[in-house]
Amino acid sequence: MRCFFHLLGGTSAIRDESGVEVADLDEARAQALAGIREFRQELGADANEWRNWTLTVTDAAGRTLFSLPLDSPDLR
Numbered sequence: 001m002r003c004f005f006h007l008l009g010g011t012s013a014i015r016d017e018s019g020v021e022v023a024d025l026d027e028a029r030a031q032a033l034a035g036i037r038e039f040r041q042e043l044g045a046d047a048n049e050w051r052n053w054t055l056t057v058t059d060a061a062g063r064t065l066f067s068l069p070l071d072s073p074d075l076r
Helices: 025-050
Strands: 002-009 012-014 054-058 064-069
Touching (some): 025 054
Antiparallel strands (some): 002 012, 002 054, 054 064
8 A cells, every 4th residue: 555654734744745655554654653763863953843743644545544743752
């Protein structure tokens, strides 16, 4: 299944136009979590600029499968 990983914050959005092929929802969640952790590492101290943003994963029809807040303490 193809999943799209969008970054949403307030009135701003960074949309994933190409998506990623995954085997199932568990793989999509694992990729999302890994991506958020990597993103935070790269940003370092600038990670606070992304507070209140979410990574929202949708299917090819645009239906939301799940969302993860970028500043969740569970992801540190």
